[in-house]
Amino acid sequence: MIRLFHRWPALLATVLLLVLAVSGTILSVFPAVERTTAPAPVAGQTVADLAGKVIAAYPGVEQIRRAPSGKITAYWFDGNTPGAAVIDPATGLATGNADPSALQGWLTDLHRALFLQDLGRWITAAAALALLVVALTGAALIAQRQGGWSLWFSRMRGPTAGRWHGELARVAVVSLVLSSGTALWMTAATFELLPVDEASPALPAETSGLVGLAPGDMSALAAVPVTALRDLTFPYAGDTTDVFTLTTTAGMGYVDQGTGTLLAWQASGPWTRAGEWIYLMHTGEGAALWGLILGLLTLSIPALAITGIQVWLKGRKARLSLPGMVHAEHAETILLVASESGSTLGFARALGLALQEVGGSVHLAPLAAYAPDRYAAAKQVLVLAATWGNGDAPVAARGLDARLAATPPHPRAKMAILGFGDRSFPAFCAFAERLDHAARQAGWSMLLPLERIDRQSAQAFARWSRDLGQVIGYPLDILHQPEMPRSTPLRLVSRQDYGEALQAPTAILTFALPQVSLRDRLAGRGFSRFHAGDLLGILPVGSAIPRFYSLASGTADGFVEIVVKKQSGGLCSGQLMDLEPGQMVRAFIKPNPGFRPDRSKAPxxxxxxxxxxxxxxxxxxxxxxxxxxxxxxxxxxxxxxxxxxxxxxxxxxxxxxxxxxxxxxxxxxxxxxxxxxxxxxxxxxxxxxxxxxxxxxxxxxxxxxxxxxxxxxxxxxxxxxxxxxxxxxxxxxxx
CATH class of the missing domain: 3.40.50.80 (Nucleotide-binding domain of ferredoxin-NADP reductase (FNR) module)
Structure with missing residues (x-):
């Protein structure tokens, strides 16, 4: 369920989120530019001093504003001609144009409302909500993938696209929650959906009626540092009842234009202060460095979108489905699969099709969907589980052994578990063994003892299917040949031989790094990216079963290197030991992320x-x-x-x-x-x-x-x- 709430908001809002992410990242640069280009502040300067300098330079000044970045802007009338400029606080004189750049204005309209005014604001709010849901569900999925919140920062394993997606998400999730949450707050504030504080103090019933006091001599303005100023609005010329309106970071008040005293004051309420912090956190205005950091982290959205779509497409390609498959509630055979590379899924599909051909009703699903309370018509639950690495479960099936042990079994159906692995590894089919133990612990009745398939043996699978058919009353004899991995020819360039004196021939074989297509390079597949400790799968002549050798080189070394010892009767090792420079073998890369040095500086x-x-x-x-x-x-x-x-x-x-x-x-x-x-x-x-x-x-x-x-x-x-x-x-x- 969490995966569905993560996937569909992300897919549906992808294009919109990309537009908002890129425009937001560019906009995050403007506060930093404004901060660095704004005239230098004057230490200890008060609003009175600043107002005095500005009015001396521009007698018709009507308003002085100070942005969170420190930029000061004045607005005035010269006769009937309006004017505005960025002000140097040291002189009160103009230093630049007050209008934002056309690019900044265009990007702001795009980012806030997609040029659609209120309708656009609602659309971007919906995108922000989708991003918030995606970020929170993504965090939950990472915790699930890693085996719990306490292992959030532990090493992440799995296929390249999924691993990069998770790594990026771990770095960016906090910023994405902040960006989306603050965007929703600002939209709600725009449409007055949030509580508000008292906007301003009540206008004074009486003023002194006096005019003419210079702003530089006003005590109320002299008490406020320029660093606290937000806005100073001047009274209308000649109106003795009008006042100065002063807005600061602490609140808003009125100043008598004749005496310079504070007539009324309203401190900022909690909603106002919260709104200012939300605005700062979202835009970076007033915190330029934070804005740049947030913008860079937000730029992770395109990368997350690309890797997320890759994961989704790969999942669709390997989607667990069968022609004529029935819902879990109506199937007499529930077929559950835990596969890392997809080869075990091929065996499961072959089994499902064979059961359908003899009249059985089948439901095929990932082991992660295990829910015996949904299997109303089930007679048997068949689990096909791969083991990889050092006895590890496939990424999508982590923790399923514990869940199986803790879930009550089906009241009528029986279970059979078939393990897939490589006998050359010490933890051969260890995950399937843990599942079998968990099923027995939970109280399941087992159709067959646990069986193990070594290196995708078609013959071993056929024998198991015959045994299964005899138990469940269906004639089954399934010969499934797994699809061979895509291999690449490797040319041997050099070899170093050892061990002849000990009758134990051994060689270091170095192959040329093959050419890699642009598509594979972008996707990080095959020989475009590998590390020492990964596995080189060699396809020996006359066999469909690959043999694996640990790599002694990485992509950065510019060659492919393995160490081989000739085994008595060994088909692959014999062929490799007979290779001469210039000759070829067919091979592929199998990542082995569980056997790589970490990036720490520890010994x-x-x-x-x-x-x-x-x-x-x-x-x-x-x-x-x-x-x-x-x-x-x-x-x-x-x-x-x-x-x-x-x-x-x-x-x-x-x-x-x-x-x-x-x-x-x-x-x-x-x-x-x-x-x-x-x-x-x-x-x-x-x-x-x-x-x-x-x-x-x-x-x-x-x-x-x-x-x-x-x-x-x-x-x-x-x-x-x-x-x-x-x-x-x-x-x-x-x-």
Missing amino acids: LLLIGAGTGIGPLAGFIRANRGKRPIHLWFGARHPQADFLYADALEGWSSQGHLASLNTAFSRTAARQHVQDRLRTDADRVRHLVGQGARIMVCGGRDMATGVRETLAEILAPLGLCPDQLRAGGRYAEDTY
């Missing part, structure tokens, strides 16, 4: 062994800010498989690497990286005590050993890797 501890040094080398290479990075690296022999040895020496001399700590298992010392960590335990504890982040990359067994060793080392600090992981200070990339 970074990198721990790896064997080919796990690949992304760690990429992090060191990219450390142009010379953050203190400490590397612990384990290999077999320094002469055989010390990967990146020369590069690490160069990075150390350049300040990219603070310390290098090695362990070799085929030398006399016979050390593994865990042993070297124990040797350096005091230094590790010291660095962690300084707020260090730890990143581990390598084989699964190595990572387990490192985790256990660090638990021992950090115990005196009352810390362990799991606590560091919860705080965003520990990350693993294992295979």
Whole structure:
């Protein structure tokens, strides 16, 4: 529901909000320009002194105004000819034209009313209301996405457009709420929909009847500093009953033109003071720096619109629907999907279509729409859930395991859960496992034991569908071939070989950065933007299943680099190890945002062994800010498989690497990286005590050993890797 209230006001008001955002941003510059170009104020000057100087220069002066920016404007008549000018308070003389520029006037009319007067004000008010709703619902969606308000500023993950949309929103949400809320207040004040204070004091019943006292000699005006002035209106010439009308930041009063005394005074009420603050917060007039900041933040609206539309279009493209799909209340099969890249959704659609073909009624929906009280006719609820990263749920399904555990089950329907993942990752199908545990905890009866699909295996899915069909009484045998990701040819430009002496051939393979289309560059897709630690998917010849290798380079390096070890019987590693410079492979980028260094200046501890040094080398290479990075690296022999040895020496001399700590298992010392960590335990504890982040990359067994060793080392600090992981200070990339 929150998502609907966020999406539709944004989509419907997009063009109007873009017009208001751009015009508002340009208008925010004018108060700053006015502030810098206004004549310098005179220290300690009073209204009496200013009025005396102006009337001496322009005897027919009728009004003096001071803008919040400090600009002073006088209006007069010279005979029957009106005049107006910006005044230098030091001399009372004109220094410039009082009229606003034609551009400023045009933009103001556009921004306030779209050149449509009152009708336009109502339209812009509706746009402001839409913006307020979008900002508040967007804040709620970010909290939901991050796992709670307490994690509002935690690292944001997910596809590029959605992540940028969320990052921009986190920065701009306060300014958008202020801009829209103050705009609504000002519109309400314009149409007199708000309470008002007493506008002015009662006119005095009697005056002195005297005239001729110079404003510079009036005690009431001498008591008011120019910095507090808003407006001074002179009495009509020759009218002994007329008075000076004085408006200041504190209120409004009348001054006798013959004696210079204050005849009546009305202090500004709370609504007046609030209105002035609202005006300042919205326009920046009187606070030029704030106006510029607000204008720049408001300019985030076009960026939010672009990324928001990208997210919406992507969502529509992958919208969960089936031809002939029925409403949830009438479906006997509820099919719920949690998919990160969309591949799991393809399996769900294939299952839904197969069920429809044999006469079943199906409702397909995202797992986030889970609501068993709506499934009146359901006989079975089928959940297809992907796991990505280090056992993470897809972004749109975060927290669904807890919600499943806390929601009463359907009174009649049974559930089956099918997990999708990659067995090469240690947390294979971990999210599906959490869902299965939560369903059993909530009291669901399960149709089948939890099954896991490795790397989108069509054969494994066909076997599961047959088992499901036998249980629910439908003949199912679904062979679904997932759509292959769009790949790009990569040309090998160089290779460095290691490990032959140890019968463990390993190579650093460097590919040329491919040409990227303008469309992909603007969208940030594929090889237009990647980081060390992201995954390079290689499509081996003769297989439809990609293999993934951690990248040792980023876009800024100008090449694509991975580290490969030849595996016994390995199809992809064998083909890669046979590559010669100039030959090609087909590949694609899979972002891995969970394994990237944060942007802090805290020490970074990198721990790896064997080919796990690949992304760690990429992090060191990219450390142009010379953050203190400490590397612990384990290999077999320094002469055989010390990967990146020369590069690490160069990075150390350049300040990219603070310390290098090695362990070799085929030398006399016979050390593994865990042993070297124990040797350096005091230094590790010291660095962690300084707020260090730890990143581990390598084989699964190595990572387990490192985790256990660090638990021992950090115990005196009352810390362990799991606590560091919860705080965003520990990350693993294992295979």
